[in-house]
Amino acid sequence: MSEQQLKQHRDAIDRIDIEILHLLNQRAQHAREIGEIKGGGIIYRPEREAQVLRRIKEQNPGPLPGESVARLFREIMSECLALEKPLSIAYLGPEGTFSQLATLKHFGHAARTVACSSIDEAFRLVEARALDYVVAPVENSTEGAVGRTLDLMVSTPLKVCGEVVLRIHHHLLRNSAGTDGIRRVYAHAQALAQCHEWLNKNLPADVERVSVASNAEAARLAAEDGSCAAIAGQAAAERFNLLKLAENIEDEPNNTTRFLVLGHQDVGQTGQDKTSLIVSAPNRPGAVHYLLAPIADNGVSMTKFESRPSRAGLWDYVFFIDVEGHHDDPNVAKALQGLMERTSFVKVLGAYPQAVL
Numbered sequence: 001m002s003e004q005q006l007k008q009h010r011d012a013i014d015r016i017d018i019e020i021l022h023l024l025n026q027r028a029q030h031a032r033e034i035g036e037i038k039g040g041g042i043i044y045r046p047e048r049e050a051q052v053l054r055r056i057k058e059q060n061p062g063p064l065p066g067e068s069v070a071r072l073f074r075e076i077m078s079e080c081l082a083l084e085k086p087l088s089i090a091y092l093g094p095e096g097t098f099s100q101l102a103t104l105k106h107f108g109h110a111a112r113t114v115a116c117s118s119i120d121e122a123f124r125l126v127e128a129r130a131l132d133y134v135v136a137p138v139e140n141s142t143e144g145a146v147g148r149t150l151d152l153m154v155s156t157p158l159k160v161c162g163e164v165v166l167r168i169h170h171h172l173l174r175n176s177a178g179t180d181g182i183r184r185v186y187a188h189a190q191a192l193a194q195c196h197e198w199l200n201k202n203l204p205a206d207v208e209r210v211s212v213a214s215n216a217e218a219a220r221l222a223a224e225d226g227s228c229a230a231i232a233g234q235a236a237a238e239r240f241n242l243l244k245l246a247e248n249i250e251d252e253p254n255n256t257t258r259f260l261v262l263g264h265q266d267v268g269q270t271g272q273d274k275t276s277l278i279v280s281a282p283n284r285p286g287a288v289h290y291l292l293a294p295i296a297d298n299g300v301s302m303t304k305f306e307s308r309p310s311r312a313g314l315w316d317y318v319f320f321i322d323v324e325g326h327h328d329d330p331n332v333a334k335a336l337q338g339l340m341e342r343t344s345f346v347k348v349l350g351a352y353p354q355a356v357l
Ligand SMILES: O=C(O)C(=O)C[C@]1(C(=O)O)C=C[C@@H](O)C=C1
Pocket: 031, 034, 035, 043, 044, 045, 046, 048, 049, 052, 076, 077, 078, 080, 081, 084
């Protein structure tokens, strides 16, 4: 390519950048005015955000991939929303955990993310309205349910208003190159379990595996001691300036964690929603089958079914159910009505848009 052709393209990019800049600010101005119309009411509108992102993906002419343009618009909306009112989001800290990554993926980088020392504390701060929303891990594709989040959902007055699905990649991290001299590997218990096969194959048997409270804590410990390594994600590697000795060491390549976003609001329909609920059933043969019949009878698909012992009575169970659709969609509303006629305890946790990113 000649110098002259290069210059032509760069001149075009310069012009386009200024156009984008003006358009972005026009967009921000509209958001600011919407903020005034809302007048101190609820600023964050998950249903509208999902519609904006879906529309961008559908209408994207390329060559940029749909996922990439959606990510860019995620950040644009995050900045526009912050002009209306900056949001504060509680997550299970410390900084650099997958929970923080999930929070940023869902709310964008203009949101203020607040690291909490436990999932309980994160819920409590939002329940007390000290922070606006909480992002809590609820299930992992290899490790299953996150029990503490499920237990908190039974009693919280908060409502589910969104979901985030995050691909989990684990790396082996150290403060110097090479695996020689590693005596110990720190990781969260779930990360140790998710990388079990890889560790068996790639590290000597006498390397001690020590579970700690979070992957970020593991990275912090490895940063301090050259004879230790950590298993953690990209964010923790960056935060503690560690080298990646091996990337993507999780045994299951499709390892994903699903998080729920909880706040104080009901979310409207978008046409591609989920509803989460908790029901109880007595410990009797056929009880669950009888209870769930209205879901199938109304053509509603169930995307999750998780049982946990109820704390109320010995051997009674509560069931965490996700169905496709919004509780105001006619078929879902009928299914819920049927459920309520068959059990004494149904708690609708919320209806929210299916994850877009
Ligand atoms: O449409 C709104 O209600 C807005 O406030 C605008 C906007 C956006 O930037 O598109 C910003 C924040 C909301 O969560 C949804 C959308």
